[in-house]
Amino acid sequence: MNPLLSDWDTPFQIAPFDAIEDDHFAAALDAAMAADLRETQAIAEYPEPASFANTIDAIERSGALLDRVAGAFFNVAGADSNPAREALMREFAPKFSTHASAIYSNAALFARIQALWEARATLGLTPEQERVLMLIRRRFVREGALLRGAEAERMKAIKSRLAELGTQFTQNLLADERDWHMVLSETDLEGLPQFLIDAARATGAEKGADGPVITTSRSLMEPFLKFSPRRDLREKAYQAWAARGANGGETDNRAIAAEILALREERAGLLGYESFAAFKLETEMAKTPEAVEDLLMQVWAPARAAAEADGTVLTKLLHADGINGALERWDWHYYSEKRRKAEHDFDEAELKPYLQLDRMIEAAFTCANRLFGLEFAPTDVPLYHPDVRAWEVRRNGEHVALFLGDYFARGSKRSGAWCSAMRSQQKLAGDIRPIVVNVCNFTKPAEGQPALIGYGDARTLFHEFGHALHQMLSDVTYPLISGTSVARDFVELPSQLYEHWLEVPEVLAEFATHVETGEAMPKEMLDKVLAAATYDMGFQTVEYVASALVDLRFHTGAAPGDPMARQAEILQEIGLPHAIGMRHASPHFAHVFAGDGYSSGYYSYMWSEVMDADAFEAFKEAGGAFDTGMAKKLEQHILSVGGSEEADVLYTKFRGKMPGVEALLKGRGLAA
Structure with a gap:
């Protein structure tokens, strides 16, 4: 018996995680997808004319088993991965894409939806039903239901490849984050608050390392950059943080990002849009790339001015420590924390207890x-x-x-x-x-x-x-x-x-x-x-807006063959301050490249x-x-x-x- 396919006799019908083994997932997902396709085909071939009940309600009821099994699988795959689950993600990413394509390219099914759409004024629908009908029809159209022949086949291939690439991007990033750590000696701990020392020791013990460690987890990295007086160690840590997904070898995401951008541009073109951003934003509140650019630039100018003024103050603190030269990206958190402690008379070490x-x-x-x-x-x-x-x-x-x-x-x-x-x-x-x-x-x-x-x-x-x-x-x-x-x-x-x-x-x-x-x-x-709620807000806003603008411009013009070169051009165009980096550089920009969720949409925050x-x-x-x-x-x-x-x-x-x-x-x- 596969517990994923049995009735879930558990409290609140939660997945029976205590009985599920990794070997259960593949068979359950295959069975659930097959069941979903049978249900969908039955709707498409239903002998009576299309009605809201036998078509739209039926579509919304279909796939219940797949929703249940996939809900359990994707949760553990993201929050508690292992080699077996990573292999399943790679195996099933294209399968899920093929499955979705089979549904959205079902001409008989779309004909029933279209018939209801054309007759919608006579159906006596509730406002909620009208909305659902519109959304379902729009989704089919945007997934390529109106494409035929070679264009339809190409759309299927693009979506399948994008699913593969998004999964690989995520797993490469996870591998880089899992593999890198910096062991600290007792001398290296000097100047660090006790909470960070305790966390580093606990993490080192978890990893089996010979001493406390810093990893690329933000909850360790940011406080280390704030409190470590060792500029050499801050630089080493920051460079590792910034290089995730761009370390060469099998886990490098740069070529993957380039291919994703090219395929997205092609996908939008097949659907008749001038850019992927135009396609993606059509269904959002913003509606157009121009509206997004306008918002971001309204914020960018005052944020950059505030950040540059702050940078001048922090540079003086750097020089006061006897360090000549420019303020660097691994310096900002450290000197900003010093300044906050001086101006607001508290620091995170005092606050954290x-x-x-x-x-x-x-x-x-x-x-x-x-x-x-x-x-x-x-x-x-x-x-x-x-x-x-x-x-x-x-x-x-x-x-x-x-x-x-x-x-x-x-x-x-x-x-x-x-x-x-x-x-x-x-x-x-x-x-x-x-x-x-x-x-x-x-x-x-x-x-x-x-x-x-x-x-x-x-x-x-x-x-x-x-x-x-x-x-x-x-x-x-x-x-x-x-x-x-x-x-x-x-x-x-x-x-x-x-x-x-x-x-x-x-x-x-x-x-x-x-x-x-x-x-x-x-x-x-x-x-x-x-x-101090708005302290350092120039920095925070600049690193965020820089990432949002790179995302938007990646998807507005022609897809860049070299995303890193295009990223550098965009940052130069907007005048990113030297001592501030993007919050998410392209090789680890999972919001944008791990899937379509926030592509052209990082601005949405x-x-x-x-x-x-x-x-x-x-x-x-x-x-x-x-x-x-x-x-x-x-x-x-x-x-x-x-x-x-x-x-x-x-x-x-x-x-x-x-x-x-x-x-x-x-x-x-x-x-x-």
């Missing part, structure tokens, strides 16, 4: 309770890794969701942080409640020690939990529009908006408690933390930030961060309705109008 992971999780839960009435109770379910924790989410005694938190970095987990749904909410097949997962990469403490995180980590936790709320509170009929199934430049609104609650003084006062004494963060420190700054202002105007009326409007018009309407319509219902860029600039401290 007040940021216990468990207390920050509790803070995120409590805010959700005060805003939306959600309650979180630990629960015992089968899990894919010992570090994962589970909570049942309830409201007014009713089950809402199952929430999983996977917070610690490990060699088997890809970098970054993300939210996914093993199962999405829907009502079409019954009252299906979601299973939502937050994955982070915080440094795991030594055995028996509490987990302490940085302030940026705490923001990440709140950010990903905002995505989780979007999934948990979803209340729609159709899976296609459930939860975070919204425009890419709208999906970050709930997550970035939720970050604001971390900075509410009463939240930090209650939950930022000292790991040893249990005492609340002193008001003096709390005031300093909040006053900033597009959403325009709204999140304005949305939190609405709470302030209404009476405070926990105003019940605004919370109800947020749930009613944004968090519960998924993609049931266009994003700008949903936001306007919530706020009354669309915002300008001014709130963003003010929130980042880049405007008066």
Whole structure:
């Protein structure tokens, strides 16, 4: 018996991870894809004329087994990979592409969809049904349903190859991140705060290294660059961080990135678009590359000016240390931290004992309770890794969701942080409640020690939990529009908006408690933390916008044969300051090259930030961060309705109008 293909007699019908072995996945995925194709073909060949029920409802009900099996597989493949799972990813990436192509190129199926589209005004559809019909038809068209002959075959080949390349890009990056580490001697530890020393020792023990180590995990790398007085070691660490995916050999991603860009351009051309960015942005809030460029450049000028002014101050600190020459990229974090400590009279080492992971999780839960009435109770379910924790989410005694938190970095987990749904909410097949997962990469403490995180980590936790709320509170009929199934430049609104609650003084006062004494963060420190909220924002904005502009311009003109050369040209055109690098250079830009999700779309964080700054202002105007009326409007018009309407319509219902860029600039401290 393959547990993936059996009925899941588990709490909340979660995947039976305690019974699943790697050998089960291939057979289950093959069987599930075959079942999906049979279901799809039955819809296409249904003997009666197309109706919404026998075509669109049937499409939305089809593939349930595949959704279930794939939900389990992709979760473990990203969060707890191993050689067997990596091999499965390589094997099944083209299979999934071929499977999707078989569905989207089914002429008989598309004919039924088209017939309904042409007769839509006479069908008496609900607004949600009208939206689902439009989205399904649009997806078929954008996947090539109108192509014929050689063009249709070429489209299939392009999508299959892109799936292979995206998987290889991800695995190369994971290999580079897993393999590189820098062992520190006792002398090398001088000047480092105790929390970082403890984390480095724990990581070294996990890797079996002869001493404490620094890896390319952001939760280790950034504090090392902040605190190490050893410029030679900072340079070595930074260069390794920046070189991920560009080290030559089998894990080099540069040629892969070039091929991906060329294939995307060809794909867009087959569909009649002048560029891949034009194709990709058509369905987003921004609509056009020009609108994205305009937003980014409105932010770029004040951000670069702020960063250059900061760079001048940091260069003086560098020279005061007796180091001649220019401020380098491995210097910025170190001297910026020195400056912050001097100007704001606190540093991360003093702050971190007040940021216990468990207390920050509790803070995120409590805010959700005060805003939306959600309650979180630990629960015992089968899990894919010992570090994962589970909570049942309830409201007014009713089950809402199952929430999983996977917070610690490990060699088997890809970098970054993300939210996914093993199962999405829907009502079409019954009252299906979601299973939502937050994955982070915080440094795991030594055995028996509490987990302490940085302030940026705490923001990440709140950010990903905002995505989780979007999934948990979803209340729609159709899976296609459930939860975070919204425009890419709208999906970050709930997550970035939720970050604001971390900075509410009463939240930090209650939950930022000292790991040893249990005492609340002193008001003096709390005031300093909040006053420093926009500190170094020029740097942060520049490294982000540089990456977003490179992504956009990669996909707007002709695909570059040498992405690294084109990247350098773009950075020169916009005037990137010498001492600041892109947040994600192309060979490790997984947002853009690991799949199509954020391709031409890395800007979306900033597009959403325009709204999140304005949305939190609405709470302030209404009476405070926990105003019940605004919370109800947020749930009613944004968090519960998924993609049931266009994003700008949903936001306007919530706020009354669309915002300008001014709130963003003010929130980042880049405007008066």
